[in-house]
Amino acid sequence: MGILSRASYVIRSKVNSILNRAEDPTETLDYSYEQMRDELQDVKQGIADLTTQKKRLEIQKRRLEENVEKHNRQAREAVQQDRDDLARKALEKKNSKMQQIEDLEGQIAELESTQENLVEKKNELQGRIEEFRTKKETMKARYEAAEASTRVSEAVTGVGDEMEDVGRAIERAEDRTDEMEARSQAMDELQDTGAFEDALSDTDSIDRELDELSADREVEAELETLKSDAGGESESAVEDEDVENELSDIEAELDGTESGTDTTIDVEGKEAAREADAEVESESDVDVESDADERSK
Secondary structure: OOHHHHHHHHHHHHHHHHHHHHOOHHHHHHHHHHHHHHHHHHHHHHHHHHHHHHHHHHHHHHHHHHHHHHHHHHHHHHHHOOOHHHHHHHHHHHHHHHHHHHHHHHHHHHHHHHHHHHHHHHHHHHHHHHHHHHHHHHHHHHHHHHHHHHHHHHHHHOOOHHHHHHHHHHHHHHHHHHHHHHHHHHHHHHHHHOOOOOOOOOOOHHHHHHHHHHHHHHHHHHHHHHHHHHHHHHHHHHHHHHHHHHHHHHHHHHHHOOOOOOHHHHHHHHHHHHHHHHHHHHHHHHHHHHHHHHHHO
16 A cells, blocks of 8 residues: 555545544435435425426427328318318328337327336335435434433543533632642741741841740740749648658657656646747748749849
């Protein structure tokens, strides 16, 4: 196969493929039906023309028959007037007209036979057209139903061209949204790190670092204060516990003495216990005041 033949084959195949995709069966059926109707109309026109031609021949035949009658009269009149020569000429014309009538009758018979054949073909073609019209309408209804069912199925399954465009639009919107969210987060991060300086603000990166250091010092100072408060409370709790233990020991010693001990000793022991409690309370007050002074400083 030569280059031109291959090129012609490829072009024809491509054109055929394009036509197949562009072809609408309903339009094709309607067009075929119109073509058949045009063909039927041509057949009817041919029958009408043939009939017209036959009528012309029949008219011509009647005129010839009239001439034959005329020549018969002429021949009789010539014989009556003893004009055999004129009678002979009239009979010759009559015979010529009779020959023409025979030829016309043969042509008319042929035209009638052709007309009958055309009428039969016309009737057959008309029946086929009616049958094709019924089948066409049935095929169109089936095709439209199948097309509607296909569109619904494609819409439900999401494999149609329109649904594919919708799916792609959703994907593009998701990608765009993800990109914008990532960009927003990036801008926030750069703003927090100070990579972008605010054009409307007088502070620069050094001022921001100093502010951060100052904030860190304040946090550390507050943390130390909390730690000192927690330490003072724990020490006072330990001292209170020691005093309680000492009081318990004194009471135990007092309870272990003999029943004959002088009441003055009990009084002295109680006085000593009260003095010890007073000293502990005074020390606790001093500690609390020192802590308050440190916090105020």
